[in-house]
Each structure stands twice: as structure tokens, then as C-alpha cells.
Amino acid sequence: xxxxxxxxxxxxxxxxxxxxxxxxxxxxxxxxxxxxxxxxxxxxxxxxxxxxxxxxxxxxxxxxxxxxxxxxxxxxxxxxxxxxxxxxxxxxxxxxxxxxxxxxxxxxxxxxxxxxxxxxxxxxxxxxxxxxxxxxxxxxxxxxxxxxxxxxxxxxxxxxxxxxxxxxxxxxxxxxxxxxxxxxxxxxxxxxxxxxxxxxxxxxxxxxxxxxxxxxxxxxxxxxxxxxxxxxxxxxxxxxxxxxxxxxxxxxxxxxxxxxxxxxxxxxxxxxxxxxxxxxxxxxxxxxxxxxxxxxxxxxxxxxxxxxxxxxxxxxxxxxxxxxxxxxxxxx
Amino acid sequence: xxxxxxxxxxxxxxxxxxxxxxxxxxxxxxxxxxxxxxxxxxxxxxxxxxxxxxxxxxxxxxxxxxxxxxxxxxxxxxxxxxxxxxxxxxxxxxxxxxxxxxxxxxxxxxxxxxxxxxxxxxxxxxxxxxxxxxxxxxxxxxxxxxxxxxxxxxxxxxxxxxxxxxxxxxxxxxxxxxxxxxxxxxxxxxxxxxxxxxxxxxxxxxxxxxxxxxxxxxxxxxxxxxxxxxxxxxxxxxxxxxxxxxxxxxxxxxxxxxxxxxxxxxxxxxxxxxxxxxxxxxxxxxxxxxxxxxxxxxxxxxxxxxxxxxxxxxxxxxxxxxxxxxxxxxxxxxxxxxxxxxxxxxxx
Numbered sequence: 001x002x003x004x005x006x007x008x009x010x011x012x013x014x015x016x017x018x019x020x021x022x023x024x025x026x027x028x029x030x031x032x033x034x035x036x037x038x039x040x041x042x043x044x045x046x047x048x049x050x051x052x053x054x055x056x057x058x059x060x061x062x063x064x065x066x067x068x069x070x071x072x073x074x075x076x077x078x079x080x081x082x083x084x085x086x087x088x089x090x091x092x093x094x095x096x097x098x099x100x101x102x103x104x105x106x107x108x109x110x111x112x113x114x115x116x117x118x119x120x121x122x123x124x125x126x127x128x129x130x131x132x133x134x135x136x137x138x139x140x141x142x143x144x145x146x147x148x149x150x151x152x153x154x155x156x157x158x159x160x161x162x163x164x165x166x167x168x169x170x171x172x173x174x175x176x177x178x179x180x181x182x183x184x185x186x187x188x189x190x191x192x193x194x195x196x197x198x199x200x201x202x203x204x205x206x207x208x209x210x211x212x213x214x215x216x217x218x219x220x221x222x223x224x225x226x227x228x229x230x231x232x233x234x235x236x237x238x239x240x241x242x243x244x245x246x247x248x249x250x251x252x253x254x255x256x257x258x259x260x261x262x263x264x265x266x267x268x269x270x271x272x273x274x275x276x277x278x279x280x281x282x283x284x285x286x287x288x289x290x291x292x293x294x295x296x297x298x299x300x301x302x303x304x305x306x307x308x309x310x311x312x313x314x315x316x317x318x319x320x321x322x323x324x325x326x327x328x329x330x331x332x
Numbered sequence: 333x334x335x336x337x338x339x340x341x342x343x344x345x346x347x348x349x350x351x352x353x354x355x356x357x358x359x360x361x362x363x364x365x366x367x368x369x370x371x372x373x374x375x376x377x378x379x380x381x382x383x384x385x386x387x388x389x390x391x392x393x394x395x396x397x398x399x400x401x402x403x404x405x406x407x408x409x410x411x412x413x414x415x416x417x418x419x420x421x422x423x424x425x426x427x428x429x430x431x432x433x434x435x436x437x438x439x440x441x442x443x444x445x446x447x448x449x450x451x452x453x454x455x456x457x458x459x460x461x462x463x464x465x466x467x468x469x470x471x472x473x474x475x476x477x478x479x480x481x482x483x484x485x486x487x488x489x490x491x492x493x494x495x496x497x498x499x500x501x502x503x504x505x506x507x508x509x510x511x512x513x514x515x516x517x518x519x520x521x522x523x524x525x526x527x528x529x530x531x532x533x534x535x536x537x538x539x540x541x542x543x544x545x546x547x548x549x550x551x552x553x554x555x556x557x558x559x560x561x562x563x564x565x566x567x568x569x570x571x572x573x574x575x576x577x578x579x580x581x582x583x584x585x586x587x588x589x590x591x592x593x594x595x596x597x598x599x600x601x602x603x604x605x606x607x608x609x610x611x612x613x614x615x616x617x618x619x620x621x622x623x624x625x626x627x628x629x630x631x632x633x634x635x636x637x638x639x640x641x642x643x644x645x646x647x648x649x650x651x652x653x654x655x656x657x658x659x660x661x662x663x664x665x666x667x668x669x670x671x672x673x674x675x676x677x678x679x680x
Contacts, residue, residue: 043526156618187555187594187598188593191613192614194599215601216598218601219599219601219602219605220606239603254527257530261555262602262669262670264580264583266559268535270532
């Protein structure tokens with residue numbers, strides 16, 4: 001598979017009155033054509049800022065300080081505003097958590113979808129309308145010609161998210177960024193939307209970058225996972241390896257504290273403490289104050305993202321000399 | 333205690349045919365009455381020392397149920413028997429006395445704590461209001477409560493905004509257990525928290541339940557958290573309870589088609605269990621509670637529905653011991669997500 005997007009050492013910082021917040025601090029990864037990849041993390045981990053940086057939507061006081069965002073060879077950080085506008089919505093599209101705030105309440109749904117089609121493709125209004133209705137049908141909206149002329153407020157949350165997806169996919173983007181697309185939805189509706197995204201990914205070969213906090217959604221949806229903590233990627237591997245044998249204590253902690261709905265007797269082991277204040281990040285490994293395996297080295301020196309093999313990267317001193325199995329480490 | 337309002341019940345709490353209808357009619361002279369039947373005839377009981385989970389999607393009436401039991405809302409019809417006393421019939425001092433025994437923990441720890449009060453005063457407030465302690469004793473009790481919920485004593489002079497969501501929820505819990513209540517109604521207590529903090533709070537609640545001999549009603553929209561903490565679970569849909577049973581039965585062999593779909597819709601945190609083909613997906617949207625479907629309210633989304641379901645409302649009854657279902661055709665081999673006999677060896 002060819003690389004569609006390559007993110008290299010991305011640093012996005014926010015310059016606030018009380019200091020510099022390094023929301024994204026040296027993030028590198030790539031997305032291949034047709035791949036489904038997820039960034040998992042808790043609030044403040046920098047997962048959303050990463051996606052906004054790719055879209056060029058980081059506003060003041062935030063700024064991309066450093067790094068490269070190569071999308072099919074073009075560096076997105078070097079593009080002018082006009083060039084970026086051309087690309088956004090056309091080649092990279094995004095859907096957000098709360099579809100009601102992302103839709104304009106004063107325009108009909110159809111108006112908003114055909115607007116983006118007309119903006120990016122040279123077609124007549126009639127063709128744009130036809131295309132919009134086609135898209136609405138594709139995302140599973142019943143009576144699409146009727147919904148075309150209705151307003152966002154008259155639709156349910158699930159329907160609105162379907163409309164957002166229809167709009168995002170109307171120009172056949174190569175990459176779809178979905179920032180917590182199902183967090184605001186009820187669980188039966190969430191299942192419908194995830195299924196829809198999976199189907200569309202297969203049918204249209206759109207790559208998907210999913211931003212989420214829910215390990216269940218990750219396990220269900222994607223091929224590759226990156227776990228973020230305090231602005232950095234702490235673990236990066238394929239979904240099966242990650243769930244079978246997490247190598248970073250934070251990843252393991254997240255898994256242990258996720259309720260296991262498919263097991264009868266479950267134990268929830270929580271990670272003690274809270275996410276660090278971004279204005280005063282801990283020295284050494286940023287996770288060390290909460291880590292049960294922390295050693296002297298973790299307090300003084302920050303680990304790099306080490307490569308265990310071609311497919312597995314982890315930011316942790318435990319594996320410096322040789323790979324360690326965390327499950328065994330807990331037992332002993 | 334007036335004998336008029338007292339009824340025999342073996343349970344700590346028993347709710348009989350509880351209804352709450354909101355009048356949404358507009359204008360003084362409108363002839364058409366628009367009623368939102370948020371809770372429309374539910375029956376349930378809670379035993380001393382257990383946790384009853386109530387789950388359901390938006391608009392199912394789960395929060396209204398909690399508010400009714402707490403008497404934050406007045407019921408349209410029905411009985412709420414707490415230790416035999418019908419809470420819907422009492423008021424004034426008598427209600428105040430009963431309320432000492434029922435407390436509530438709210439979803440949003442940001443809006444449920446007074447931003448102008450210090451932590452100490454927030455936790456002390458119920459003790460002061462109900463005249464349970466004062467002076468040195470009050471101070472001691474508040475510090476004991478802070479220890480119990482894992483808050484450092486040195487934080488007692490701080491204000492809520494200085495705390496993270498998880499810590500605020502601990503303050504809310506300390507306040508709720510201050511009067512040593514018998515029943516605590518928890519309305520989505522962990523929904524607003526991060527996963528790693530959620531588990532801290534859930535574990536804390538389980539610990540406190542043992543320590544203080546508490547009974548919980550745990551209301552949430554998601555099954556995962558409810559499953560962890562509950563002994564029995566009630567599933568609500570559009571103002572009615574559709575199924576109520578032990579959590580084991582609910583996850584192993586659900587009898588109501590809605591429960592089957594709800595359980596199947598939970599994303600399982602294990603990629604090896606993805607099954608794209610056999611997955612049950614509930615179709616369609618949740619109908620509006622102002623205009624619920626006729627007959628069985630789930631029939632518009634149910635894969636097994638027929639003419640009977642459209643016309644007749646199913647009765648909520650005990651189909652197997654301790655397993656209540658409201659369905660014309662309860663599932664004989666409903667698909668759960670936990671195998672009925674879990675293979676223990678596999679878990680290692």
C-alpha cells in the first residue's frame with residue numbers, strides 16, 4: 001500500500017497567557033491508502049489537535065511549530081490558505097463529534113451538501129442536487145429526496161451524523177478524519193454509524209483516521225492504533241498486537257480500566273492519579289508519576305519512541321534492553 | 333408515621349405502576365392535549381444492599397425515574413414505597429426525615445457543586461442542614477468522609493474549580509454518603525469522566541457500598557459501567573421497563589429483542605471478537621416519546637414484530653424466576669455476548 005499521508009515530528013503548541021502548552025509534541029505516523037487507523041487517548045492527550053493540525057484548522061493561540069505533513073507528497077504546512085481550502089473537503093474531509101453544531105441551522109441539509117459539491121467540482125446545481133441525493137441514499141437515509149429539503153433541527157442525532165458523513169464523502173476524499181464521530185450518539189445508533197463507516201471504507205477505499213477515547217470502538221473498527229498520552233504517541237502497532245500484548249504501561253492501564261462487557265467476572269484496575277498539567281509536564285517519562293513500573297531512569301530521562309520490530313513502536317524504558325511482557329511483570 | 337401511608341413490602345424500595353406525564357400543550361385554550369409520557373407505568377423493587385442498574389437510550393425515562401424516587405419531581409400516578417412508606421403521599425417534615433435516607437449523585441460534577449463553596453462546606457452541608465453534627469464533631473466527620481472517598485484532607489479549603497472531574501465526583505460522593513443514607517441514586521455518575529478515572533470512581537463506589545452498607549440505583553445510558561457495578565439490571569425503552577433480571581441472565585440470555593440489540597451494539601474491546609456477519613443491529617431511530625408507537629413501543633425497530641405487537645401492549649411479567657420481560661414473543665435463545673458457561677481456562 002502506498003503512503004497517503006505522512007506526519008513527521010509534528011509539534012503544535014498553544015501560546016497561552018500562563019505559558020506554552022505543547023498539545024502535540026513530536027508526533028510521527030503515516031496513513032496508507034484504504035487504511036483505517038485510530039488515535040486513542042483521554043482528554044488532553046492531543047488527539048484532536050493532531051487531527052486539526054492535519055486539516056489546517058488550528059487557530060490562534062495555537063500554531064504548528066515544527067514538523068512536516070506530507071499528503072501525497074505535498075507538504076500541507078507550506079500550502080497557502082487558498083490551496084488548503086481547495087484541498088479541505090475535497091481530498092481530506094472531517095466529521096465531528098456533535099453534528100448539530102457542525103451543520104448550519106439556517107440552511108437545508110441538501111443546500112449544505114450541494115454547496116460543498118459545487119465548491120469543489122464544476123457542476124450545475126441540478127447535477128449537484130442529484131449527487132447529493134445519491135450520497136444521502138448511500139449513507140442509509142430513508143426518503144433522501146425529502147430529507148434533502150429539511151433542516152438539521154428536524155433530524156435525529158444519528159441522521160445528522162449520517163448527513164455529515166454524506167457531506168464529507170460527497171467529493172470522494174482520499175482521507176476521512178472522524179473526531180469522536182459516535183460519542184454523542186446512543187449505542188444502537190453508534191453501531192449503525194460504525195457499520196456504515198466500515199462499509200464506505202471498503203466500497204470507496206477512503207482512508208479513515210479515527211479519533212476516539214473508546215477502546216471498544218477501536219477494537220471494532222481499525223487496522224492500526226496509536227495511543228497518545230500528554231501530547232506524545234506512547235505506543236503504535238496493529239490492533240491485534242495491541243490488544244494481545246500491550247507494551248506500554250499506559251496502554252495496559254487503559255485496557256484494564258475499560259469494562260469488559262463480554263466477560264462475566266471482570267476486574268477493573270484503575271490507573272492512579274490524573275493526566276499531568278500541560279503547563280508543567282513531568283520530567284523524564286510523562287507517564288512516570290502514574291506508572292506502577294516506574295524506575296529511576298523514568299524520572300530523569302525521557303524515553304524515545306523505540307522500535308521493537310517493524311510493526312511495533314513503544315515509548316518506554318522497560319523494553320530498552322529486551323522486550324518485556326507486561327502481563328508477566330504484573331504477576332511477578 | 334401515619335399508618336395510612338404505610339404498606340407492607342419486603343424490599344427497601346418498591347415502585348408500583350409509577351407514571352410521570354409532562355403536559356406540553358401550548359396555549360390556554362388549546363383543545364388538543366399533548367402529553368410526554370416520560371415514565372409510563374413501571375414496576376421495580378430494590379433489595380437492601382444490592383445495586384439495581386437502570387439503562388436505556390436517550391428519552392427512555394431513566395433519569396426521570398431517578399428524580400421521581402428522589403421526589404425532585406412529583407409523580408402523576410403510582411406508588412414509591414421506601415421502607416413501606418409511600419413517598420408520593422408525604423410532605424413537609426416527614427418527607428425531610430425520609431430524605432435523609434435517600435441521596436443522589438449527579439452526572440456532571442461541574443454543575444452539581446456550588447462554585448462559591450469550599451470543599452469542606454460542601455461536604456458538611458447535609459450534616460448541618462439535618463442537624464447531624466456540629467463543631468469539632470462536624471470537622472472530624474467531614475475529614476473522615478474525605479478519607480473514605482480518597483480526597484486529601486489538605487484540600488478541604490479549596491474550591492471546586494481547582495479539582496479535576498474525577499476529584500469533583502469524589503466530593504459529590506462524600507456529600508451523598510455524609511448522612512449515612514440507605515439508598516443512593518446515582519444518575520450517570522461516570523459518563524462525563526475519562527476511562528481511567530471512570531474505573532477509579534466505580535471501584536470507589538463498590539468499596540463504599542460494602543463499607544457503609546449502601547444500596548444503589550445506578551442509572552446510565554451505557555451498559556458497560558452498569559454491568560460492572562450492578563447485581564440486577566432494568567432496561568428501559570420509551571418510558572417502560574422492557575426487561576429486568578440479573579446481570580448474568582441479561583448478558584447471557586436476554587429475552588427481549590431490544591435488550592438483545594442493545595447488548596450486541598456494545599463495542600467489545602477485543603479485536604478477535606469482531607464478527608461482521610452475525611452481528612445484530614437494531615435498525616432505525618428511537619421514536620419521539622411524545623408520540624410513541626402503538627402496542628409494543630419497540631415494534632417499529634423489532635426484527636421479530638408482527639400484527640399483535642402493533643396492536644397490543646405486552647404485559648411486564650415474570651417469565652422465569654426473577655426474570656421480568658414485556659414482550660409478546662420473548663426470545664427462547666436470545667443471543668448474549670457472554671457464553672452461558674464461561675470457559676475459565678481461556679481467560680489466562
